[in-house]
Amino acid sequence: MAKIIECIPNFSEGRNEEVINGLVEVAKSVAGVTLLDYSPDESHNRTVVTLVGDDKGIQEVAFQLVKYASENIDMTKHEGGHPRMGATDVVPFVPIKDATMEECIEISKAVAKRINDELDIPIFLYEESASAPQRVNLAKVRKGQFEGMPEKLKEEEWAPDYGERKIHPTAGITAVGARMPLVAFNVNLDTDDVTIAKKIAKAVRGSSGGYKYCKGIGLMLDDRNIAQVSMNMVNFEKLPLYRTFETIRFEAARYGVNIIGSEVIGLTPAKALVDTAEYYLQIEDFDYSKQVIENHIIG
Amino acid sequence: MAKIIECIPNFSEGRNEEVINGLVEVAKSVAGVTLLDYSPDESHNRTVVTLVGDDKGIQEVAFQLVKYASENIDMTKHEGGHPRMGATDVVPFVPIKDATMEECIEISKAVAKRINDELDIPIFLYEESASAPQRVNLAKVRKGQFEGMPEKLKEEEWAPDYGERKIHPTAGITAVGARMPLVAFNVNLDTDDVTIAKKIAKAVRGSSGGYKYCKGIGLMLDDRNIAQVSMNMVNFEKLPLYRTFETIRFEAARYGVNIIGSEVIGLTPAKALVDTAEYYLQIEDFDYSKQVIENHIIG
Structure with missing residues (x-):
């Protein structure tokens, strides 16, 4: 029986239709994955994408979306009402069926490592994947936002879980983790x-x-x-x-x-x-x- | 896509572990069939077996289970809290996916005929497969139970749908039909x-x-x-x-x-x-x- 895992990545673009459509195309392009919903928000300048897939497909689609976002969203020019720190702001993996929280934590770490290895974007692990108690809560992880991150990363306790203590120049930094369905x-x-x-x-x-x-x-x-x-x-x-x-x-x-x-x-x-x-x-x-x-x- | 049909045969044995295990072994032995569940009930002295399978496999497993029950359950010695009339008491086929009620009715009649031909157990068709309105309801069909069946079968309106007007000496009589999920x-x-x-x-x-x-x-x-x-x-x-x-x-x-x-x-x-x-x-x-x-x- 196939495992089913949900992924709900949040991207820092809710206005440029070309980029939003590009995200949707990527979301639909991976075998074993179904795009359930996408919700662009103009005032937040942010798009929430909801996907379900098997354990292989969900990792692939998450990486490909982060890659697309890193190539098409420039955080140095981003404005919007929602706190954010990266082109891909946050990538949660959620166990839905025949998948455990432990498996979703593993998946989040594998995707985080690949994002850092191939795209050079630093990663904070959060929620169930967090490496320290102060990293569980996304609001605390994201505090300082894109503009404040270069300074925050220099603080002793805020080294990224993957990557060096410096943000990607245009894609910033991304939180990846596992959590329960909400x-x-x-x-x-x-x-x-x-x-x-x-x-x-x-x-x-x-x-x-x-x-x-x-x-x-x-x-x-x-x-x-x-x-x-x-x-x-x-x-x-x-x-x-x-x-x-x-x-x-x-x-x-x-x-x-x-x-x-x-x-x-x-x-x-x-x-x-x-x-x-x-x-x-x-x-x-x-x-x-x-x-x-x-x-x-x-x- | 393969049709999925559910079959939930009820057997008049819920206490003898050897016989229950025997039923489970038969249930697992047919290709194209998955044993989903079996629930022996000591107080009812009855075991409900739940299977799903394609249209070929589900017919084969149903027949093999009825055969095993007829060889291993003796109704002349059966006691239990639940009404019953046969070693295999009832065999419903239920359309689950890409299968119609009409197909399940056909399947029920094919299995009923084979049971009677090869095992000499008389059959009442019931629910959607019933040949008369008074045979739709299982409780009416089963009224009189194992002990009362020899007399009931002599009544004008209670000739079996398959077989003569006499029960199998130890396996009694079985109801076979098609119905919606219950x-x-x-x-x-x-x-x-x-x-x-x-x-x-x-x-x-x-x-x-x-x-x-x-x-x-x-x-x-x-x-x-x-x-x-x-x-x-x-x-x-x-x-x-x-x-x-x-x-x-x-x-x-x-x-x-x-x-x-x-x-x-x-x-x-x-x-x-x-x-x-x-x-x-x-x-x-x-x-x-x-x-x-x-x-x-x-x-």
């Missing part, structure tokens, strides 16, 4: 008081003492005049969706507020929802990989 | 009173006025000393699992009984559980085919 999960409340959603977000998110694998904010949905807890679930196996949902339910209850619905934005692995069904139906001893028929048919 | 779903209750499980089964199953696409019985799990509502969900899209589960919850409540767990036996399509998660999380506007990442990888 589920964008929002919960809607029957209140127009956004402070309640903010308090609940604070209760559930890791950064303020809640669940380690939940990031979240409270916001208003102006068109519906309701408050929402908007979250990224960054490890649905360690923090299942239902647990956050039920926590929001009992936190909301203290304000006399009820959940009126939820949203899953974009893609989710089936397992995130199957795990949740297992909880509510109280299924005993369910074996996801064996009992879900699609797992035997793919590949 | 989910075997059991709900466990915190009572040792089987009559409560029986009353609840009556409330939820279509045959006694409940949900049309639910079949169910109440039985005891002797090893755990609890009662169970044992069901086949024959169309999880028209009757989602959660609806049956919540109905059992409120029916049990009138007896002061609670649900303590459930079981999904064998394989399930992911969608049956994702639909259930959607319900409990109150997800708005979820698009299964677009938003579940695995769906972009199949085919």
Whole structure:
């Protein structure tokens, strides 16, 4: 059965159609890889590409995209609203099916080494692939951005994981790593008081003492005049969706507020929802990989 | 692309390891066939085997398994909590990929004929393969069970579809047919009173006025000393699992009984559980085919 790995590289170009189309062409050119989505953002001047493939194909397509970006994006001329440090800013590998986190870490290191060997772009490993605790969080790795990187690389603790202590003159530096799939999960409340959603977000998110694998904010949905807890679930196996949902339910209850619905934005692995069904139906001893028929048919 | 057909034969042996292992060996011996799962159940004294294969292989493996069962299971000595009428009780063929229901009906008839020709076991065709409306439903076909079959076969309307009006002395009679995928779903209750499980089964199953696409019985799990509502969900899209589960919850409540767990036996399509998660999380506007990442990888 073929392993399936997702890769979601972010490129520092969201305006020049020729370059964006070039990225898409490269994304479609590698056997064993499917382009699921690409989202250019003009204001961020950034394009997020979503690919799935087998373990060989995903490494090849990631390298070829980084190569294309290094030849067609000049960071010395880049402007945009999103923090960035390289022509290819970040390359995460995500285990989807029959692939372990360990395999994705290995893949991230192999691709990182090849990028540095063949393109002379230095690499920070991040998230699960990080070589030190301060390199896990992308925001910390990227701090200083493209313009500040030459100085940052001179600091004792910020030698690249691959390459010398100097950026590529036009392609900058790239973060490569492995992480769990992320589920964008929002919960809607029957209140127009956004402070309640903010308090609940604070209760559930890791950064303020809640669940380690939940990031979240409270916001208003102006068109519906309701408050929402908007979250990224960054490890649905360690923090299942239902647990956050039920926590929001009992936190909301203290304000006399009820959940009126939820949203899953974009893609989710089936397992995130199957795990949740297992909880509510109280299924005993369910074996996801064996009992879900699609797992035997793919590949 | 090869057609993929699923076959889920049920055998009346769930205790004798030698016979169960023998079935597994036969299941693994046919080219073009993958053994996905086998679940022996001691209390039911029954083993459900799940196979997928191409149209040729699936017919061969089904026949070889029925042959092995006829040589190694003696129904005159069989005891168990589940209704049964043959050493091989039932052999359904299910279209999974690039195969039509019509093809599965043809396959079921070809296998039924071969079983009768070579093993002298009479056959009822059932479900989509049935030759009369009263033969569609397996429970009606099986009514009377092994012990009552000699009398039943003498009734005008119960001549076997293949074979004479007499059972095989030790292997009984077998139902062969084609059907849509089903989910075997059991709900466990915190009572040792089987009559409560029986009353609840009556409330939820279509045959006694409940949900049309639910079949169910109440039985005891002797090893755990609890009662169970044992069901086949024959169309999880028209009757989602959660609806049956919540109905059992409120029916049990009138007896002061609670649900303590459930079981999904064998394989399930992911969608049956994702639909259930959607319900409990109150997800708005979820698009299964677009938003579940695995769906972009199949085919």
